[in-house]
Each structure stands twice: as C-alpha cells, then as structure tokens.
Amino acid sequence: MLSRNVIIERASEMAKTMPLDQVSMVQLAKEFGVAPGLIHYYLGSRDDLISGVLNAYYRRRLEALPALTGNWRADVETIARSSFALSRETPGVNHYVASHNRFRLFQSVAPGEIDYGMALFNHITSAFLQGGFSADRAALAYHLLAQYLLSSSISAAGRQSPSEHSSYLRGKFGEVSDDRYPAAKIVGAAFSELGAERAFDEGLKLLLDGFGGWLESNARVGARQELRSPRKARGASVG
Numbered sequence: 001m002l003s004r005n006v007i008i009e010r011a012s013e014m015a016k017t018m019p020l021d022q023v024s025m026v027q028l029a030k031e032f033g034v035a036p037g038l039i040h041y042y043l044g045s046r047d048d049l050i051s052g053v054l055n056a057y058y059r060r061r062l063e064a065l066p067a068l069t070g071n072w073r074a075d076v077e078t079i080a081r082s083s084f085a086l087s088r089e090t091p092g093v094n095h096y097v098a099s100h101n102r103f104r105l106f107q108s109v110a111p112g113e114i115d116y117g118m119a120l121f122n123h124i125t126s127a128f129l130q131g132g133f134s135a136d137r138a139a140l141a142y143h144l145l146a147q148y149l150l151s152s153s154i155s156a157a158g159r160q161s162p163s164e165h166s167s168y169l170r171g172k173f174g175e176v177s178d179d180r181y182p183a184a185k186i187v188g189a190a191f192s193e194l195g196a197e198r199a200f201d202e203g204l205k206l207l208l209d210g211f212g213g214w215l216e217s218n219a220r221v222g223a224r225q226e227l228r229s230p231r232k233a234r235g236a237s238v239g
Contacts (some may be wrong), residue, residue, distance in 0.1 A: 015092030072131025
C-alpha cells in the first residue's frame, strides 16, 4: 500500500545507484505506477522528498550505533567505522551532501517527528564532550570528522582508490624517466596498491591522534598554570 514511508524507502533505494538530486517525483510515480500528483499528495514538495531521504539515512546511521561508553576515542572510532560502512551503500546521498547545503544537517520534519540529522549531531558531539573536549573543540572535531567520512565514502563508492586502477597506474609510472621524476618512480609502485580500507584506517588514526593531541596540550597548559599559581601559606587564615 502506498504511503509516505514506502515512497521514501523507494527513493532511498534509488539513491544507491543515482544522485539524490536526480530522484524526481515523476520517476517515483513511474516506479509505483501512479500519477505524479499522488506522490506529491503523500510527500508534499521536492524538498520534503530530499529531506525525507536524508532523515531516513541519518536514522539508519544513528540506530546502528551502540550507546556511548564515555571513552571518547573508542566511541568516535565506532561512530566513524559504522558511518563509513553505511555511507558506502548510498553514494547518491553522499554526492548530494557534498554539493548542496540545504538539509546537510537539519531536516524538515512534521511536529512530533524526530530530526535525525540533529539527533546524530547530538550523539557525535556528546562523545567529544564526554571526553573532556571544550565546545569549540567538539565543534571543530565534529566538522573535521564529518568531512573526512564524506570524502572517504565518496572515494570508496566511486572506486577512486589507487588499487582499483593498479595495473594502469603501474604502467604509467613504469613509463616515466628515473632522472626526471625520481620520487614518482620510487613511490609509484606503493601508491598503486593503496586501497580504500587502508586509507580509511590510517586517515582515521591520524584524525583521532590529532584530536587526542588537543586534550594532551590542554592538560600540559593546565599543569603549567597550576605550577605557576601562588599557593597559600600553610595555616594562613581566610579573611
């Protein structure tokens, strides 16, 4: 039976093989064998279609996550790996988020409905806050993580990893002159074998190490300030 949820589910499936902004009301009407007006009746506007698909996507990402443990690094790594796995299944959504600002985070929902973009943002930033990050650092960490996940997902879904084109790359590096491009000649073979999983793992580790470095830096600054602060003489009265 046709309903808003059924239409959103179908649009989400279509976004696995085509950009979300190319999924139209007319296409959906053809999919269900109904008049376009009926799709508009259930969904409303095209913006409602886009936001509905994105809200369903963010819901899947959030519901796939376990509860936070308070160990920020373990929690953020779990979030990143789960999100990367799910994002690779919906390249059409990723391409939309990468090229449009509308609905990247907040969704258009009816009264009483959950905005899962907001809910996911709350979950991820909570992981950083529980780890002792300031609001400013938590905001920056969220943004950097989101950008990393988006670019990694698009690269993996688009088969952009060097290992996907290893033979071609090896051939090109093999043709160049050792004298003119010595570094390219030395690094080319290793570059040709880099896969999406290794690139994601190493990039995520660098990102998490960087986030951890912020906390270590704050701790060192706090320790120095503590050492420099004057101490009351023992037994001194408080006026």
